[in-house]
Amino acid sequence: MEFEAVIGLEIHIELNCATKLFCDCPNNPGDEPNVNTCPVCLWFPGASPRLSRAALEKAALLCLGLNAEIQPVSAFDQKVYYYPDLPKGYQLSQAHLPLSRGGWIDITDEDGSAKRLRIHHIHMEEDVAKLVHEMEGRKPVSLVDFNRAGAPLVEIVTEPDFRTPHHAMEFLKALRAQVRNVGSSECSMENGTMRADANISIRTKGTSQMNTKVEVKNMNSVRHVGDAIAYEISRQSAAAQAGEKIVLHTRLWDPEKKVTTPMRAKFEGPCVPDPCVPVIKLSKKEIEELRARLPEMPADRAKRFVNQYGLSAEEASYLSADAEIAVYFENLIKEGVAPRAAMHWLTTQLMPAAKDRNQELSQAKVTPARLAALLKMLARDEINANAAREVLAHLFASDESPEAIVSAKGFKQVSDRGEIDSLIDKVLADQPGAVADFKNGQGKALGFLIGQAMQASGGKANPKVIREILTKKLEALCKA
Amino acid sequence: MDSVFFYRNNIKAASRSGALQKIKIALQPNISVAGWPTETGSNALAGFKALENATVAEHAVKAGAQLIGYTRMSEFGFGLKNSMAGSVLQKKAADVELVLDLAGEARLAALRAGVCGFKPRYGLLSRFGLAGLIPSMEAISILSMSIKNIRGILQAVAGADERDSSMPEGKTPDLKPTKIDPKKIKIGVIKDILREMPANERESFEKKLNELEKAGFAVKELSFPDFSQFLAVHQIVGSVEASSCAGRYDSVRYGKREPQAKNWNEMYLSSRGAAFGTLLKSYLIQGAYFQFESYAAYENACRLRARLVAQMKNLTAQADFIILPAVNQAASENPATLAETYTQFIYTAFANVTGQPVLFLPDKSGAGFQFTAARLGDGQLLSLGEYLQGGGEK
């Protein structure tokens, strides 16, 4: 029997708002414990929640960026459960009337075909406090940090359209790119600003039945999501082959052992409408105003890069995924760099160099203008590629212009024919063996001689001029 | 122990000025005054001192009023057990008392004390700083011998408050007195209520209607067959909200913590078990029952609520005011159960379900009457009250 998997994702994303969802406390969960608190997020008697407009807008932009339909009326519910991380006894979440419905992300399937993965709905909710378990001497204690309590989250619930780990991983990568692009969150699974849980069931291939699903949690990277789903599919398939019944439960991914293990399910309480947070009403006009604020989407940008700059689809999608990189790329072009050179230097030189130095492109000293100045010197043959790479390293460390660095460090390329002429004469005199080889028709001797001449110039000679003069002289020697 | 006051404020403001400078206000200990023991009549909040002033308290003080203390209240203001609301006015120790009305408590307390009681429309007074129980229904209400004082307080404390986002935005409503001309006023009476009343109650109620007609008002019979459903809707929706609202009282940061518990869960259960009184516990358990076991019944109650609100809107459009009885004389004065508690509120709970304003006026018969109006009728209701009490513009 051949099985196929039916997979849906539930993704929590922490919005990068300045304040919490229902109060003005700073949304900095990592600060000293319990500094970012007030009567509202500690839920003291008499406090009343006030929905942050900024959070609502960031959430709505996120929805629009995922092709979702913002609902004219949405509302908060109380998800009732009792736990020390939730001192008011319920979490404010949108259970009955979510902020948006529908939406999708297009990915490329393993066979290269396009696949659309649909979103069921997206809702807002508040985060809960963080429990910290420590030892006080030999006594275990549990402490509660309320910095995170009330932090603004959105939850994206997909349709069960996914069939493979590849689908889930591509979806998450595209989701991250699109949400970062609209500026609502950093979406880092490693830093916990994006968390993905997967619901997985299997069925006989070709049927349309929906079987009991298993929820898998605790994946801290896109890779883990893929691995956990792959593991779970084979575990369930083996169980089904052996005639075991799949029961509804939750499992934890163990990234060390690369297995999932069952966990005790959290109690799922009821959801009742919250009478304190007013119903959210967004008019058509407000929704259109938000839509007008959307930046260009990665997929649209990739198409434009292909048409406008002649990049391949793969190159274009790579450069478009991250708004920061795309903007940098286009700024290089605005500064007069040819698109291919801009793409090449950005992806193979600047990005790895910035990564090595742990710098964001937007913060690096190597601004588009400075890199463009360097690349234009290269294009004008004032320096060669080796020198340009070295100058780039200097640009990260100093504020001097590339021109100043080139002249101060002597990177200027020598193109003076007289100088190169005498240099080559000396090389030919020093290397009679190589000259003889060339005469005997061994073409690679030319490369060796060019290298020698380059070395003799201290790496500064223009390789094109060397090749031209050397070729002429060797041909003359052959005829002689 | 003081029989009326739960807490007395001995600090007198040096000098007071403003519209309320001669007014002494007593409050219930569920309306926050910074530093006062805002314990809401419950052991669950034992030792809790408010951090900030409630907006109503803040505005009243700004207008020159003196806050003289907290009066004894029932647990979270639900029902009238242990409540001393109104006594402070009878003893003339205060001019005004602020009392929470969840199902009619403030109006029945006014009746007991023989004073006027006004439940403003939902959203007229800020709920910021109110440690409440039924957020969508309860309203801080005003008790006083004088309707002029009630209007004075309303004018000082009403209006938009950015700290209470459940309030409608916009300008503060006009609460100025208006002229009452009985010849131009229609007072509605719900015949479905009359029909169900015991003969003796009905007799005194009809006597009141005759008096109004003699005074020149037109009395008009209105039909509201579903009126009796307000109570059930209140009980279901109210208990569900109360159950959620009281979830935060876990004894961790204030209140009485049970020392024997071995873990958090045990501490939570035993502390709550020890803190809440029997009536409140049965109310919270009922709410949890609807949340966890009978959610569909709760949803039905919400739908019915919307229908009743629409029907009431339609009814208030057919008359300028509607008169209703206040007290159910068949109800026990000392109810022992949740059901008995609710039977006290058969004539009052409607206004908490709809959010419309209601004025209770005492009467020499000892029963008193409620007058209600359309949703924005707060100002007119007070003018009618002043007219009927003999102090209004004629």
Ligand SMILES: [Zn+2]
């Ligand atoms: Zn806060």
